[in-house]
Amino acid sequence: MTTPRDLVGGTPTATHTVTFDGRELPVQSGQSIAAVLWAAGILAWRTTRENGAPRGAFCGIGQCFDCLVTVNGRPNQRACLVPASPGDTITTQEGTGRAELGC
Ligand code: FES
Numbered sequence: 001m002t003t004p005r006d007l008v009g010g011t012p013t014a015t016h017t018v019t020f021d022g023r024e025l026p027v028q029s030g031q032s033i034a035a036v037l038w039a040a041g042i043l044a045w046r047t048t049r050e051n052g053a054p055r056g057a058f059c060g061i062g063q064c065f066d067c068l069v070t071v072n073g074r075p076n077q078r079a080c081l082v083p084a085s086p087g088d089t090i091t092t093q094e095g096t097g098r099a100e101l102g103c
Contacts, residue, residue, distance in 0.1 A: 016086035
């Protein structure tokens, strides 16, 4: 099967890395955090407040807020919108991402 990448002759390479829950992941320049996680086969990286149900990217355009993740200690970042910057430390977000505040 021919992919769009095959048609344009693209050969992207990783330019830097980030860590997700302690796992080092390769990043191609310009990728969002959601794209990096998907490329690594990671489809869920948040749990809901009420039932702890798994969530990941749904809309991919910053509207649904299903893709919230903690980036460098800051919770509630939309993975589909935030570019993966060199050395970012990304972690799964549980509930509101502010467990230390008891909410
Ligand atoms: S996937 Fe919907 S806001 Fe990110």
